[in-house]
Amino acid sequence: MQIARTLRKPFAMAALLAALLAFAAKPAHAVSKEIVQLQTQVQQLLDMVQRLQSTLDSHFGVMQNLAQQTADQAVQMNSSLAAMQKKLDAQLETMSNNQSTASGQIQSLNDSLDELRTRIDKLQKSVQDMQTQLQNIQTPPATTVPGETTPGATNPVGAPGAQQPDGQQGAYPPGAAGSPALNGQNAQPAPPTPPAVSQAPPLKETYQAAVGDYNAARYKMASSEFQQIIQYYPYDDLSGSAQFYLGEIDYEQHQYSRAVETFNTMLENFPGNAHAPTAQLYKGLALLEMKRRTDGITELRLLIQRYPRTPEASRARQKLDGMGVRITPR
Numbered sequence: 650m651q652i653a654r655t656l657r658k659p660f661a662m663a664a665l666l667a668a669l670l671a672f673a674a675k676p677a678h679a680v681s682k683e684i685v686q687l688q689t690q691v692q693q694l695l696d697m698v699q700r701l702q703s704t705l706d707s708h709f710g711v712m713q714n715l716a717q718q719t720a721d722q723a724v725q726m727n728s729s730l731a732a733m734q735k736k737l738d739a740q741l742e743t744m745s746n747n748q749s750t751a752s753g754q755i756q757s758l759n760d761s762l763d764e765l766r767t768r769i770d771k772l773q774k775s776v777q778d779m780q781t782q783l784q785n786i787q788t789p790p791a792t793t794v795p796g797e798t799t800p801g802a803t804n805p806v807g808a809p810g811a812q813q814p815d816g817q818q819g820a821y822p823p824g825a826a827g828s829p830a831l832n833g834q835n836a837q838p839a840p841p842t843p844p845a846v847s848q849a850p851p852l853k854e855t856y857q858a859a860v861g862d863y864n865a866a867r868y869k870m871a872s873s874e875f876q877q878i879i880q881y882y883p884y885d886d887l888s889g890s891a892q893f894y895l896g897e898i899d900y901e902q903h904q905y906s907r908a909v910e911t912f913n914t915m916l917e918n919f920p921g922n923a924h925a926p927t928a929q930l931y932k933g934l935a936l937l938e939m940k941r942r943t944d945g946i947t948e949l950r951l952l953i954q955r956y957p958r959t960p961e962a963s964r965a966r967q968k969l970d971g972m973g974v975r976i977t978p979r
Contacts, residue, residue: 756955756956756957756958759955761921763920763921763925764920767918767919767920767921770918771884774884775884849881849882850877850881852878852881852882852885852887853887855877855878856874856878856887856890858874859871859874859875859878859891860894862874863894863898868898868901871894871898872895872898875892875894875895876891876895878891879891879892886919886922888919889915889918889919889922889924890919890922890923890924892911892914892915892918892919893912893915893924893927893928895911896908896911896912896928896931896932897931900931900934900935903938905935905936905938905939906935906939908931908932909932909935909936909939912928912929912931912932912935913932915928916928916929916932925956926952926955926956926959926961926962929948929951929952929956930949930961930964930965932948933946933948933949933952933965933968934968936948937968946969946974949965949968949969950969950976950978952965953965953966953976
């Protein structure tokens with residue numbers, strides 16, 4: 650629009666000049682040849698100006714139409730970009746929620762598998778114990794009744810009923826030790842002494858007492874009570890908790906190597922125990938304290954992978970961040 654106005658000013662001046670020259674005729678004399686030529690040129694100039702004006706108006710209309718179309722397209726593109734951005738944000742949020750759900754499901758699946766593996770191991774151990782007991786029942790120890798001989802066996806020389814070399818039956822000397830008759834009474838074999846059977850302590854009461862002693866820092870007494878639980882109830886889940894506390898006691902007393910072994914045993918035998926994430930966390934920390942940096946980092950990463958939504962996983966992330974280590978390996 651500004652261009653058209655700029656071009657119109659010289660053309661308007663030219664038209665005004667041509668009009669003045671056309672009407673500036675001499676009053677009584679004929680129009681000279683130069684004036685006629687000038688008028689002709691002015692008329693041609695006016696025609697060119699009109700054609701140029703028409704062309705400019707046409708081009709200006711086209712440009713204005715194109716500008717309007719461009720503005721409309723820009724508005725449409727902005728709307729499309731906003732819609733795409735909104736859709737992308739929704740998809741990202743959905744993916745994040747799905748990832749969180751998948752992580753929770755994977756953790757639940759791992760816990761279920763660990764618990765199932767523990768139960769299978771316990772069942773196998775129980776089956777083995779039952780098989781051992783059945784074998785002991787089916788093959789009882791041989792007992793010999795005094796005065797009787799096993800069929801096909803030969804009585805030793807000098808035993809009751811044994812054939813002596815001279816053809817006479819052997820007999821105990823009167824009053825000798827081992828004689829069937831002593832002072833007119835039959836000697837009876839002494840009954841076998843039954844093995845001493847220790848009574849198992851109550852499980853829950855012992856466990857609660859051990860936890861109380863642990864909290865009160867009576868580590869020696871707590872260790873003894875936890876050991877009793879492991880000894881008498883090796884397949885109960887509280888035995889796994891007892892092993893965890895034993896590892897904690899070793900860690901508190903800076904016995905890091907023994908703590909790692911205890912935590913390993915607990916995680917292998919009771920992976921579905923509620924203390925499993927904490928046990929794996931302190932196992933990794935104990936490895937770091939032992940200057941086993943690579944093993945400790947691996948253990949903390951496994952903890953984050955297996956139990957991503959637990960407080961122990963958050964502590965593991967903070968520990969790795971403080972060490973300047975990536976949570977996920979490259």
